[in-house]
Amino acid sequence: MSLPHAVLGLLAVAPGTGYDLTRRFEASLSHAWHASHSQIYPELARLQGRGLVQEAGRGARGSRTWAITDQGLAELDRWLVEVQPNRSQRNETALRWFLLPLLPADQRRSALEREIADMLDSTAYLEAAAAGSGEVADDHPFRATAKLGVRINDVMLAWLREQLADT
Amino acid sequence: MSLPHAVLGLLAVAPGTGYDLTRRFEASLSHAWHASHSQIYPELARLQGRGLVQEAGRGARGSRTWAITDQGLAELDRWLVEVQPNRSQRNETALRWFLLPLLPADQRRSALEREIADMLDSTAYLEAAAAGSGEVADDHPFRATAKLGVRINDVMLAWLREQLADT
DNA sequence: GCCATCATGTAATTAGTTACATGATTAG
DNA sequence: CTAATCATGTAACTAATTACATGATGGC
The missing domain is CATH 1.20.1280 (Monooxygenase)
Incomplete structure (x- = not known):
């Protein structure tokens, strides 16, 4: 399951809101992974629970900006280096x-x-x-x-x- | 959802058992679609219910050989020609x-x-x-x-x- | 007799989609 | 004032994975 690492990866580039991540999945990651907001919001909550992301501030319209933590960066590196990729695909x-x-x-x-x-x-x-x-x-x-x-x-x-x- | 059409496609090439289809997914379709036997057996039952495949005989060890029907071939053609493909992917x-x-x-x-x-x-x-x-x-x-x-x-x-x- | 392979299914869980629901802000 | 976009969430459903469960046949 790669969704958490896709989210961590996007947050490693720059912090952002759930809404923002939804657009970034669409704009820069659409050839590699797809995720809609209904998956992203619960995933951010799970990642927060694991200490891999944290709230980095609140903005207008009740928006919450998320940032990756040091633990999150370590987990992302670990996944890229250690976890053998699942090559099975559906296309x-x-x-x-x-x-x-x-x-x-x-x-x-x-x-x-x-x-x-x-x-x-x-x-x-x-x-x-x-x-x-x-x-x-x-x-x-x-x-x-x-x-x-x-x-x-x-x-x-x-x-x-x-x-x-x-x- | 493409699983039913992947199964119909493989049965259009040649009839086969659920076990056989599982291996054919692995051998000739692994770069395009992945499905395990726990998905294939229920899918064959569903396709039979829709009249798109039929049992073409029973063999040793309780094996059941499935074949695509004319209705199944029509459905496969329709899908290839009319249904616009879902280009969103996860890789x-x-x-x-x-x-x-x-x-x-x-x-x-x-x-x-x-x-x-x-x-x-x-x-x-x-x-x-x-x-x-x-x-x-x-x-x-x-x-x-x-x-x-x-x-x-x-x-x-x-x-x-x-x-x-x-x- | 035992292990590999053939053979079929179901159950429990996780992942992903679609639909529902609501509200704030901004540009025209 | 009104439509587009920003913004966040949950609920219901469908698809897929992993684990459970069982039994037959053939080669060594």
């Missing part, structure tokens, strides 16, 4: 691409065309992130993963076009 | 790579080295699958996704090595 896109050969040729072609269009959208989005569009600090190394995403998309796009040509 | 590897810059340089280097080793293992496995190692029928186009996996791994490996060089 609906990969599942679809795997099953696409089951479709008759004409339906397969139109499905491939839709996938190509979606992939172009995704690449445009990641290129903006790789160029740095304010979601994270300007020179933050996190942008490296967006660049990786662009390269992976290029490979996937080329593959989709080959499949289309072969159909 | 622990991507999360780790995203958070790696938070580690001090020496720990980051050893973490990157471990990732490189794991990636080489994964590539070896996928290359065997792309060459065709009996998991699916010999000329089955499903092998195309293994080839895509190899190419993606190449890009990821190059990226990891760049990160290591920059650390």
Whole structure:
């Protein structure tokens, strides 16, 4: 279970409110992890209970800003270094691409065309992130993963076009 | 929720028992979807209830062989063509790579080295699958996704090595 | 006879989604 | 004044994991 470490990681970059974290999951972590506010608020409470985050102040509209503690940083490092990652994955896109050969040729072609269009959208989005569009600090190394995403998309796009040509 | 369609897809390739499907998830679908037998048996019962699969015979040790029905094939096609895929994902590897810059340089280097080793293992496995190692029928186009996996791994490996060089 | 593998299920728990519920502030 | 956005939470439900439970067959 990686949600607590995703939250710790985002708070290690900068403190923030639950609402703020929800947007940061969406903006900078959407290719790696997804979490909605209904998961984030209870998780912040649990992490506080474990001493890994603490309230760093309250703002307007009843907002609570959270910061990672030294214990939280230690736990994040431990997880990155010691815990062997769970490589099993569920990826609906990969599942679809795997099953696409089951479709008759004409339906397969139109499905491939839709996938190509979606992939172009995704690449445009990641290129903006790789160029740095304010979601994270300007020179933050996190942008490296967006660049990786662009390269992976290029490979996937080329593959989709080959499949289309072969159909 | 894609589990029912993953099961239908595997049964569209060939009929099989719940036990058999469990192994096929592991062998040919592990890069796209993961499911254990405790999910598969109840799912087969549900699909039977919806008329999308049917029992195609019983074998030794109380085994039940399942086959997809025409209704099941129609549902699978409909899902592939009409349902817009859920692109939100959770990928622990991507999360780790995203958070790696938070580690001090020496720990980051050893973490990157471990990732490189794991990636080489994964590539070896996928290359065997792309060459065709009996998991699916010999000329089955499903092998195309293994080839895509190899190419993606190449890009990821190059990226990891760049990160290591920059650390 | 015993161990590996084949084979099927259920129960308890944890994780994640969707829906419900409420209220403050700000820009137009 | 009103709509968008900021802001936080809980409840109900669905999906997935881990643990429990049992038994057959085949090779050594």
